[in-house]
Amino acid sequence: xxxxxxxxxxxxxxxxxxxxxxxxxxxxxxxxxxxxxxxxxxxxxxxxxxxxxxxxxxxxxxxxxxxxxxxxxxxxxxxxxxxxxxxxxxxxxxxxxxxxxxxxxxxxxxxxxxxxxxxxxxxxxxxxxxxxxxxxxxxxxxxxxxxxxxxxxxxxxxxxxxxxxxxxxxxxxxxxxxxxxxxxxxxxxxxxxxxxxxxxxxxxxxxxxxxxxxxxxxxxxxxxxxxxxxxxxxxxxxxxxxxxxxxxxxxxxxxxxxxxxxxxxxxxxxxxxxxxxxxxxxxxxxxxxxxxxxxxxxxxxxxxxxxxxxxxxxxxxxxxxxxxxxxxxxxxxxxxxxxxxxxxxxxxxxxxxxxxxxxxxxxxxxxxxxxxxxxxxxxxxxxxxxxxxxxxxxxxxxxxxxxxxxxxxxxxxxxxxxxxxxxxxxxxxxxxxxxxxxxxxxxxxxxxxxxxxxxxxxxxxxxxxxxxxxxxxxxxxxxxxxxxxxxxxxxxxxxxxxx
Amino acid sequence: xxxxxxxxxxxxxxxxxxxxxxxxxxxxxxxxxxxxxxxxxxxxxxxxxxxxxxxxxxxxxxxxxxxxxxxxxxxxxxxxxxxxxxxxxxxxxxxxxxxxxxxxxxxxxxxxxxxxxxxxxxxxxxxxxxxxxxxxxxxxxxxxxxx
Numbered sequence: 001x002x003x004x005x006x007x008x009x010x011x012x013x014x015x016x017x018x019x020x021x022x023x024x025x026x027x028x029x030x031x032x033x034x035x036x037x038x039x040x041x042x043x044x045x046x047x048x049x050x051x052x053x054x055x056x057x058x059x060x061x062x063x064x065x066x067x068x069x070x071x072x073x074x075x076x077x078x079x080x081x082x083x084x085x086x087x088x089x090x091x092x093x094x095x096x097x098x099x100x101x102x103x104x105x106x107x108x109x110x111x112x113x114x115x116x117x118x119x120x121x122x123x124x125x126x127x128x129x130x131x132x133x134x135x136x137x138x139x140x141x142x143x144x145x146x147x148x149x150x151x152x153x154x155x156x157x158x159x160x161x162x163x164x165x166x167x168x169x170x171x172x173x174x175x176x177x178x179x180x181x182x183x184x185x186x187x188x189x190x191x192x193x194x195x196x197x198x199x200x201x202x203x204x205x206x207x208x209x210x211x212x213x214x215x216x217x218x219x220x221x222x223x224x225x226x227x228x229x230x231x232x233x234x235x236x237x238x239x240x241x242x243x244x245x246x247x248x249x250x251x252x253x254x255x256x257x258x259x260x261x262x263x264x265x266x267x268x269x270x271x272x273x274x275x276x277x278x279x280x281x282x283x284x285x286x287x288x289x290x291x292x293x294x295x296x297x298x299x300x301x302x303x304x305x306x307x308x309x310x311x312x313x314x315x316x317x318x319x320x321x322x323x324x325x326x327x328x329x330x331x332x333x334x335x336x337x338x339x340x341x342x343x344x345x346x347x348x349x350x351x352x353x354x355x356x357x358x359x360x361x362x363x364x365x366x367x368x369x370x371x372x373x374x375x376x377x378x379x380x381x382x383x384x385x386x387x388x389x390x391x392x393x394x395x396x397x398x399x400x401x402x403x404x405x406x407x408x409x410x411x412x413x414x415x416x417x418x419x420x421x422x423x424x425x426x427x428x429x430x431x432x433x434x435x436x437x438x439x440x441x442x443x444x445x446x447x448x449x450x451x452x453x454x455x456x457x458x459x460x461x462x463x464x465x466x467x468x469x470x471x472x473x474x475x476x477x478x479x480x481x482x483x484x485x486x487x488x489x490x491x492x493x494x495x496x497x498x499x
Numbered sequence: 500x501x502x503x504x505x506x507x508x509x510x511x512x513x514x515x516x517x518x519x520x521x522x523x524x525x526x527x528x529x530x531x532x533x534x535x536x537x538x539x540x541x542x543x544x545x546x547x548x549x550x551x552x553x554x555x556x557x558x559x560x561x562x563x564x565x566x567x568x569x570x571x572x573x574x575x576x577x578x579x580x581x582x583x584x585x586x587x588x589x590x591x592x593x594x595x596x597x598x599x600x601x602x603x604x605x606x607x608x609x610x611x612x613x614x615x616x617x618x619x620x621x622x623x624x625x626x627x628x629x630x631x632x633x634x635x636x637x638x639x640x641x642x643x644x645x646x
Contacts (some may be wrong), residue, residue, distance in 0.1 A: 264597045265567070269516030271622035276523070278633075 014216045021209045028201035042187040044227075046180055049412050052106065053177045058169060059103045064166045066096040067124060070382035071159060074131040077138055078146055086135060093128070100124065116165045123165070177444065248341070256336035260329045263271055267326055275320045304361045324456075328445065331458040335444070335465055343384040344470065345494040350378035354413045357393045361400075368409065370400040375414035381422050382493040387466045391474075392424070394459045395486050399428035401453055404481065422490050429483040438476050463488075470494055506641050507554065508534045510563040511543040511576065517618070521563065521595070523548075524626050528633025540571035544579060545585060559641040564612075566596040566603065574606060581611030587646045589642045593632065 063207075069092040077085035100121065105114035130153055288307045293297045320339035354374045358365060365372055396411060405411040407429055415424040434439060437448035444461040460474075465476040471491045478484035508525075509525050512518040512598030523635065525534065537543035546553045547562070554560035562580065578589045591613045598604075599617040607615050616632065619625045 261597060262567075264512055266518070268618055268622070268625060269514065271521040275622040275626065276520075362500070406521070477594065480560060 014212055014219075017212045018209060018216075021205045021212065025202055025205040025209075028198040028205065030202075032195050032198035035191050035198070037149060039187060039191035042184060046184040049180045050177065052109075053173045056103070056106045058172075059099055059106060060166055060170055063096065063099045063103055063120075064163070066092045066099060067127070067159075067162060069128070070096065070131065071155060072265060074106070074135060078134060078143070078150060081138055081143060086139070087285070088343065089131070089135065094125070096408045107169065107173075109174060111173065113169055114167050116172075120165045120169075123158050127155055130155055130158075184322060188343050207452065213252065253336050253339045254346075257334055257340070260332040260336065263329050264326075267322060267329070270318065271322050271326075274315055274322065278315045278319075279312070281307065281315070285310075327456050331444070331456055331462075334458075335462060338387070338390075338462065338466060339469070341386075341388065343496065345382050345496060346385055347380055347382055348385055348388060349380050349487055350415045350422070351376050354378070354396070355423050357389060361393065361397055364397065365400055368400050370403070370409040370411055372396065372400070372411045372413070375412065377419040378415040378424075379422050379492070381490060383470055383490060384494065387470055388490075391463050391466050391470075391488060392426070395426040395488070396465045399426050399430065399460060399484075399486075402428075402430045402449070402453075402484070404429060404431045417492055424488040425485055426488075427485040431478050432480045432482045433476060433484050434480050435477040435478070438478070441476070442474065500559045506532055506558045507558070508532050508563060508636070509547060509554065509560055510534055511538045511540065511568065512563070512565040513538045513568050514565070517565070520625070521629055524629035525636070527626075528630040528637070530633045530636055532636075538557065538569075540568045540573075540576050544576060547580065551612065554590060559643055560569065560587075560590055561636065561639070561641055562590060562592045563594075564592055564594050566594060566598055566607075574603075574610060577607060577612055592639060595632075600601070614638040 039480065042490045043158045070089055071093060073085045073089035074289075076082075077089060104117055104121075109116055130149075134146040135150050137143070137149065246495060285307045286297060288304055292304070351374055357375070358372045392413075399411040400409060410429050412427045413424070414427070415422055417423075431449060435447050441448050441457075442460050442464040443457075443458040446461075447455065447457040462472050467490070471494055475487050477486055477487070508530075510518060510521065512521065515538070518538075520535055523538070535546065537546065547560075548555045551557065564573050564576060568576075573594065577592055577594070579585065580590060580592055582588065587619045588611070590598075592611070593614045593616060594607050595616045595618060597618050604615050614632075616628060620627055
């Protein structure tokens with residue numbers, strides 16, 4: 001595919017966008033949750049404070065009422081002297097004491113209330129003392145004396161001051177409530193803002209995710225369509241290219257055939273006229289011989305050299321060169337013919353084939369004094385018999401050819417099957433091949449080591465060409481002086497399409 | 500041959516050197532018949548069918564034919580000579596060429612060639628083959644041309 005297919009992973013922009021969107025969404029949700037929790041706690045606390053303020057106010061009112069009741073009862077007792085007023089006084093006092101304690105406890109949270117509170121307590125205590133003094137006088141029947149006391153110190157001022165204190169305390173609580181109201185409003189605003197921001201973020205995340213997913217889906221659909229297209233045309237493309245290759249291959253084969261073929265024609269002339277030349281030198285040499293015998297003075301040194309040495313030498317070189325060229329051309333021709341031959345795969349037992357090959361070159365093997373061993377059993381392959389025979393016979397023949405000067409020559413042929421391929425190994429203990437030449441020896445007309453054996457450097461080139469045709473490969477492992485092992489790797493079953 | 504003077508040899512061979520070597524070796528075999536040499540198919544066909552002194556109009560002949568010619572394939576000439584309506588259909592044709600391709604050899608015999616010889620690349624063999632061909636030519640009977 002020309003462009004990378006989009007995948008929802010962290011490796012590409014779309015995956016990253018989706019992950020970022022998800023993270024942002026979660027953060028927004030967590031923010032909203034925290035804000036909501038905070039707001040609820042604030043509201044609860046505020047509710048508590050409102051209740052507290054009303055409690056303070058109610059206790060304050062109660063204290064005030066009881067203080068007023070006490071004063072009213074004292075005055076009534078002074079006027080009428082009936083004990084009912086005295087009872088009312090005592091009752092108000094008994095109720096006032098716990099209320100005052102309540103008030104003190106409730107306002108303890110606010111240091112600003114502590115001063116008026118202390119003042120209230122002091123005033124109430126003073127008032128109580130004055131009231132109890134007049135009450136005792138009235139009880140003892142000294143009503144006039146009590147009235148005189150009352151006139152001197154009516155407690156009116158104290159009462160008024162007490163009222164001012166109570167009002168101040170009430171105002172203070174109101175002020176606190178207003179303050180807390182403000183706090184509550186602020187926190188509610190904050191909550192609204194946070195929830196609003198979170199909501200916006202969520203909307204944004206939703207939009208981004210939706211767009212990304214839509215783009216991703218669109219990309220996916222498009223690449224799926226492309227893939228389907230490719231799949232549909234793949235087979236066609238493969239066929240097209242295979243036929244192109246086959247054409248190119250055919251072209252090369254034809255080229256090799258034509259070249260080698262057309263090179264033969266002029267070679268016939270060169271060889272033919274060289275032979276004519278050679279034949280023509282004989283009467284010339286004879287003439288020189290006769291002239292030398294009959295009239296030595298007409299034979300120059302130059303003429304004698306030309307007829308007896310230069311011409312035969314030149315002709316000799318031309319002949320060996322043309323003979324060599326002829327062999328080379330024949331080699332190319334043979335290779336090109338091999339390439340054109342149609343392969344016919346069949347079941348071949350490798351051990352039988354190896355046996356058959358060693359038998360067919362038995363005379364060579366015996367002449368060279370080589371021991372050839374064949375490992376058994378060997379796998380069975382499905383391949384072209386003629387090609388395989390040529391490969392193995394070349395390899396075995398080579399193995400017997402390049403012996404080590406001091407060791408008795410041994411050649412071992414073995415084969416094994418691994419994962420659908422058969423590897424045939426031809427091992428010798430001969431003179432070995434320099435690792436620098438391991439590639440070269442498979443090239444046409446290239447040889448390695450001392451050139452003391454006949455050959456044109458064709459065999460291994462032929463072997464490689466054949467191995468390739470059979471879908472195989474050929475390689476060598478060797479060190480100089482330590483023998484060589486050639487490995488032929490073949491598909492266990494040759495499929496004719498690959499040939 | 501029945502009459503050394505009357506049976507002409509027509510050699511169609513684009514390589515001058517080959518032609519010369521063939522002629523020399525035929526002569527060495529003792530064949531003295533007239534040898535006419537053509538280096539291309541067109542003029543050879545013209546001589547074979549149209550020339551007043553050519554085989555079609557005037558007497559028997561034997562054709563030595565090379566398959567690789569500059570202007571046409573030797574097999575085309577062979578097909579024309581051996582065609583059903585050809586006056587030369589019984590004229591012996593010896594294909595003498597470098598090609599030793601099996602398919603090509605089969606094709607030539609299918610078209611009616613009488614002898615197919617591959618030019619040996621080794622000159623000694625070549626010379627010997629041509630001399631043997633000469634000996635063969637000296638005993639071969641060539642039919643009269645009809646019409």
